[in-house]
Amino acid sequence: MNGAQIVVEVLKQQGVEYIFGYPGGACMPIFDALVDAPEQKIILVRHEQGGTHMADGYARATGKTGVVLVTSGPGATNTVTGILTAQMDSVPLVILTGQTVTPNLGKDAFQEADVFGVTMPIVKHSFLVRDVKDLSRVVNEAFHLASTGRPGPVLVDLPKDVVSNEWDEDFKVDLDLPGYQVQTSGNSDSIEYVAELLSKSKRPLLYVGAGAVISGAGKQVQKLAEKLQAPVTTTLLGKGSFSEMHPLSVGMLGMHGTAYANKAVIECDLIMAIGARWDDRITGKVSEFCPDATKIHIDIDPAEFGKIIQPEVSVNGDAAEVLEELILLVNKLDTTDWLKKIDQWKIKYPLKFPKRGGLRAQHVLVELDRLTGSNAIIATDVGQHQMWAAQFCKSIRERQWLSSGGAGTMGYGFPAAIGAQLGKPDDLVVAIVGDGGFQMTMCELATAAIHKLPLKILIINNSYLGMVRQWQQLFFDNRESGVDMEGNPDFVKIGESFGIKGFHLRRAGDVKKVLKKALDYNDGPCIVEAVVVKADNVFPMIPAGAAVSDMLINEPPKSQKMQKPVGST
Amino acid sequence: MEEKFAISIYVCNKPGVLVRLAQTFTRRGYNIDSLVVSPAHDHHFSRITVVVQGEPVTFDQIIRQLNKLVDVVHAMHHSDTDVVDREMALFKVRVKPNQRAEIFQIVEVFRAKTVDITDNSLVIETTGDSLKIDALENLLGPMGLLEMVRSGKLIMKRGLEET
Numbered sequence: 007m008n009g010a011q012i013v014v015e016v017l018k019q020q021g022v023e024y025i026f027g028y029p030g031g032a033c034m035p036i037f038d039a040l041v042d043a044p045e046q047k048i049i050l051v052r053h054e055q056g057g058t059h060m061a062d063g064y065a066r067a068t069g070k071t072g073v074v075l076v077t078s079g080p081g082a083t084n085t086v087t088g089i090l091t092a093q094m095d096s097v098p099l100v101i102l103t104g105q106t107v108t109p110n111l112g113k114d115a116f117q118e119a120d121v122f123g124v125t126m127p128i129v130k131h132s133f134l135v136r137d138v139k140d141l142s143r144v145v146n147e148a149f150h151l152a153s154t155g156r157p158g159p160v161l162v163d164l165p166k167d168v169v170s171n172e173w174d175e176d177f178k179v180d181l182d183l184p185g186y187q188v189q190t191s192g193n194s195d196s197i198e199y200v201a202e203l204l205s206k207s208k209r210p211l212l213y214v215g216a217g218a219v220i221s222g223a224g225k226q227v228q229k230l231a232e233k234l235q236a237p238v239t240t241t242l243l244g245k246g247s248f249s250e251m252h253p254l255s256v257g258m259l260g261m262h263g264t265a266y267a268n269k270a271v272i273e274c275d276l277i278m279a280i281g282a283r284w285d286d287r288i289t290g291k292v293s294e295f296c297p298d299a300t301k302i303h304i305d306i307d308p309a310e311f312g313k314i315i316q317p318e319v320s321v322n323g324d325a326a327e328v329l330e331e332l333i334l335l336v337n338k339l340d341t342t343d344w345l346k347k348i349d350q351w352k353i354k355y356p357l358k359f360p361k362r363g364g365l366r367a368q369h370v371l372v373e374l375d376r377l378t379g380s381n382a383i384i385a386t387d388v389g390q391h392q393m394w395a396a397q398f399c400k401s402i403r404e405r406q407w408l409s410s411g412g413a414g415t416m417g418y419g420f421p422a423a424i425g426a427q428l429g430k431p432d433d434l435v436v437a438i439v440g441d442g443g444f445q446m447t448m449c450e451l452a453t454a455a456i457h458k459l460p461l462k463i464l465i466i467n468n469s470y471l472g473m474v475r476q477w478q479q480l481f482f483d484n485r486e487s488g489v490d491m492e493g494n495p496d497f498v499k500i501g502e503s504f505g506i507k508g509f510h511l512r513r514a515g516d517v518k519k520v521l522k523k524a525l526d527y528n529d530g531p532c533i534v535e536a537v538v539v540k541a542d543n544v545f546p547m548i549p550a551g552a553a554v555s556d557m558l559i560n561e562p563p564k565s566q567k568m569q570k571p572v573g574s575t
Numbered sequence: 576m577e578e579k580f581a582i583s584i585y586v587c588n589k590p591g592v593l594v595r596l597a598q599t600f601t602r603r604g605y606n607i608d609s610l611v612v613s614p615a616h617d618h619h620f621s622r623i624t625v626v627v628q629g630e631p632v633t634f635d636q637i638i639r640q641l642n643k644l645v646d647v648v649h650a651m652h653h654s655d656t657d658v659v660d661r662e663m664a665l666f667k668v669r670v671k672p673n674q675r676a677e678i679f680q681i682v683e684v685f686r687a688k689t690v691d692i693t694d695n696s697l698v699i700e701t702t703g704d705s706l707k708i709d710a711l712e713n714l715l716g717p718m719g720l721l722e723m724v725r726s727g728k729l730i731m732k733r734g735l736e737e738t
């Protein structure tokens with residue numbers, strides 16, 4: 007068999023169902039081999055960036071590894087944004103890139119790009135295969151690396167001659183990764199120390215991130231929280247690791263988190279990170295972040311320890327395994343006063359939005375959440391709509407919330423929803439996107455239409471790059487610069503041209519009616535274009551680089567001069 | 576205040592490993608002072624000694640980031656007393672035959688070697704710890720030193736423990 011057939015056979019052995027791909031000269035042998043492998047379906051995307059986000063959405067929704075196949079040069083470089091997105095959020099991807107033949111490497115051959123070099127700082131690992139004999143091992147290693155430990159994108163660059171050469175492969179899998187170790191069970195002494203610290207706490211807070219979702223530690227987080235009677239806050243990507251409907255949930259923390267989560271951060275005497283990495287969107291000014299609270303850090307990636315915050319104790323291991331052991335060692339804490347205080351904050355500072363003045367994005371999202379029973383898989387793009395969705399669409403289970411957190415990649419949401427719908431055909435999938443970001447990858451409407459995916463595309467159209475406009479209003483004296491989306495198309499008509507059903511939503515009174523129609527529509531994808539109040543803002547907000555205690559719960563009066571963000575973007 | 580650290584790294588002999596190491600240091604603002612790479616006893620692996628300069632507060636964390644690299648088997652920092660450290664250097668000096676005696680005296684004191692002589696030049700070889708080489712450089716500097724090339728620091732753990 008030839009190298010391409012070897013690659014395809016390994017994909018089959020790895021249980022790959024979908025390959026998000028786009029062909030070109032250098033990867034033609036692999037596309038050719040796929041003709042004889044009906045188990046692996048090629049999803050022909052419209053742009054390689056979209057394909058990479060689809061693989062990402064597929065991976066986040068299912069927990070399986072997403073696979074991308076593209077050609078060399080521009081095909082490969084078009085995946086870069088998707089690779090960064092997956093790397094920042096620890097998403098398992100295998101990206102197979104075609105490459106020019108090995109004798110041409112480094113000679114500026116047609117469509118040659120050193121993608122191995124280009125992507126090196128944004129992958130978990132990468133390979134350039136120079137010998138057909140190594141193919142089976144390397145592709146298996148790529149899947150192993152992508153999906154174990156702290157997951158991430160792994161790129162395999164495949165020169166055309168290597169995948170064309172013949173080799174009698176026996177597919178015995180012997181991985182050769184002596185430098186790769188994953189610690190899943192935590193150190194028992196450290197876990198005992200964690201239990202001891204917890205037992206002394208009067209105002210504990212569990213701070214849960216994507217690591218818990220990846221580990222599948224939802225059940226353990228709930229058991230621990232209930233046993234301790236400790237409140238739980240989740241990060242943007244931790245949404246779903248603990249039901250936001252649970253009485254112990256204080257929702258999302260950080261820049262646009264709930265006021266009560268951030269107040270709990272300020273007043274807690276112990277904060278325990280479970281698969282979270284003290285991102286600057288969470289900590290704000292690090293030197294003022296919970297200075298008096300005991301910090302505990304549980305993570306599968308030891309390189310996160312001490313990177314931002316020096317914890318009192320760290321436990322290197324898989325969240326579910328570590329918590330399972332910890333649960334046995336802890337008892338109920340006396341948190342009655344603490345929980346009462348938090349409940350008072352919940353009453354005093356609820357998430358809210360103005361009910362008048364036109365159609366509000368928040369109103370649409372609250373209604374969506376209600377009509378779907380908080381049960382849909384939500385994929386968001388990046389901007390104000392993302393933060394409102396995070397606030398108002400409650401997550402109740404793992405892998406239900408897909409959003410680009412670390413990279414904040416506009417253009418992510420819609421293709422991610424396509425990948426999620428393919429991986430979860432029986433779930434309701436909703437893409438919540440902005441008018442700006444949607445235009446970055448909306449060519450994938452064709453991909454969604456061809457496969458008749460029943461996903462819903464909710465476009466929050468404020469005719470602005472709203473999040474940037476909000477910052478200009480608050481921190482740059484309302485001097486609008488490059489944020490007006492003048493020239494937006496009629497998104498419903500765009501959809502129609504792909505044969506996709508669309509609904510306009512313009513009036514607050516129509517929200518329920520239109521959303522219901524869209525949710526009841528089942529003949530392929532459909533679009534809801536919600537034309538919302540143009541200049542609305544997301545609150546609460548902790549200005550970038552400011553201390554959590556500087557949180558603005560409501561919009562500050564126009565007269566209040568705000569300082570430009572410092573110390574962070 | 577920035578400080579210098581010597582780190583020993585044991586890596587798989589795979590393409591790109593050096594770039595990944597260099598990127599790890601660069602991203603965290605560490606400067607590489609010297610870098611020595613050579614095949615290990617087992618040729619599937621290489622041993623690297625790198626001397627870097629940077630903020631001590633981030634140092635442990637950088638070691639962890641190095642260890643996180645898939646092709647790094649281990650990266651370690653050792654205290655000066657735990658290791659033998661050596662460096663080699665060559666010095667090229669412009670010197671007339673009648674001035675050679677003075678230089679030979681220095682070479683003698685430093686237990687260095689003269690490895691090339693022409694009518695108007697000498698090449699001197701020396702091995703030792705980095706401080707000794709610094710001292711020799713300082714002495715030869717005003718005496719017509721034209722070029723210096725240093726191997727970079729090598730370290731090896733004392734006793735049976737692995738470097």
Ligand SMILES: Cc1ncc(C[n+]2csc(CCOP(=O)(O)OP(=O)(O)O)c2C)c(N)n1
Nearest residue numbers: 389390391414416440441442443471472473
């Ligand atoms: C690829 C990319 N470019 C630029 C940005 C910076 N950015 C963050 S939010 C935002 C505005 C997004 O506008 P839109 O999609 O309309 O969403 P809205 O904020 O209006 O809800 C921009 C430009 C980004 N995150 N990603």
Ligand SMILES: [Mg+2]
Nearest residue numbers: 440441470472
């Ligand atoms: Mg917008």
